[in-house]
Amino acid sequence: MRRNPDVSPTVVGRVLDVLDAFSSERPVLTLSELSRRAGLPLSTAHRLVRELTARGALERDESGGYRVGLWLWEIASLAPHGTGLREAALPFLEDVYEATHQNVQLAVLDGAEVVYVERISGRDAIRIQTRVGGRLPAHVTGVGRVLLAFAPPQVQEDALAAPLKRYSERTISSADELRRVLADVRRDGYAISEGQIEPDAVSVAAPVYGRQDTVVAAISIVAPADATDPRTVVPAVRAAARGISRALGAPRARTPFDGVRSEPP
Incomplete structure (x- = not known):
């Protein structure tokens, strides 16, 4: 995680913590795993994940797990080194x-x-x-x-x-x-x-x-x-x-x- 423990989390910070919970070793996570890895209450994680999924930043698979969505890939492709x-x-x-x-x-x-x-x-x-x-x-x-x-x-x-x-x-x-x-x-x-x-x-x-x-x-x-x-x-x-x-x-x-x-x- 790249969270700064000395800074109080903002809404944006919490969203980034959710996205930062994914890794190459853990590309698919359940809601409870996202909550734990992001250090967020389950209710907060549920709300953020629901909104991220609605925007296409996350996708839900058939087993109920979440993975990074194509919309983030589209945004990332705009980076200067992309x-x-x-x-x-x-x-x-x-x-x-x-x-x-x-x-x-x-x-x-x-x-x-x-x-x-x-x-x-x-x-x-x-x-x-x-x-x-x-x-x-x-x-x-x-x-x-x-x-x-x-x-x-x-x-x-x-x-x-x-x-x-x-x-x-x-x-x-x-x-x-x-x-x-x-x-x-x-x-x-x-x-x-x-x-x-x-x-x-x-x-x-x-x-x-x-x-x-x-x-x-x-x-x-x-x-x-x-x-x-x-x-x-x-x-x-x-x-x-x-x-x-x-x-x-x-x-x-x-x-x-x-x-x-x-x-x-």
């Missing part, structure tokens, strides 16, 4: 997928987390935790390291000051180590992340630039570590990222060479 970015990126993501048949992803930064806005995955691709609309801490993902490396200095410092959750023995858990990794990403223009979540997976990621020549997203390929030399994948990932940047109108993507920022955060 449809326009995905439409520009999809042809390039599809090209990379056809060349590799591995997981190909597009993500944006939200604080110290990445949000995945598109993913293409084949039946034989390595299984990973990500999903469209899902979140992961930025420090454990290739796309997250790219996005943090080129984020404003204060965003970087906030992420470095926060606890770094461990997912595997190889997960970066030291702020000093993460700072060095981010410096390498700025120098190289790409990130290679191996075994940070799934021990048998490697991610290669590169930045996507927008009209103001700032990094607005990142793309990555996630493949089996034991069958992939990540450096052979770097050119394809960077070429796709450059193509998306050009489609978004980034001035740097129209120049012959794609330099990278090298100043420290």
Whole structure:
């Protein structure tokens, strides 16, 4: 939950608490579960759920459970990092997928987390935790390291000051180590992340630039570590990222060479 316990709940806050009760692990909830997970009296939850269902923000299934409705998806598609970015990126993501048949992803930064806005995955691709609309801490993902490396200095410092959750023995858990990794990403223009979540997976990621020549997203390929030399994948990932940047109108993507920022955060 993202509720602030120091702030008294408003009607809007209660509505958001109801919506925030859903997760990828719990996409369908009963009314009593919504009441408990949102921290609301059953009568209040019932009233809010009834109104949200009437507006299409929630849908009720045959078993009586509730799930997020299509109306919210329509609203979410209006987000700045929504449809326009995905439409520009999809042809390039599809090209990379056809060349590799591995997981190909597009993500944006939200604080110290990445949000995945598109993913293409084949039946034989390595299984990973990500999903469209899902979140992961930025420090454990290739796309997250790219996005943090080129984020404003204060965003970087906030992420470095926060606890770094461990997912595997190889997960970066030291702020000093993460700072060095981010410096390498700025120098190289790409990130290679191996075994940070799934021990048998490697991610290669590169930045996507927008009209103001700032990094607005990142793309990555996630493949089996034991069958992939990540450096052979770097050119394809960077070429796709450059193509998306050009489609978004980034001035740097129209120049012959794609330099990278090298100043420290």
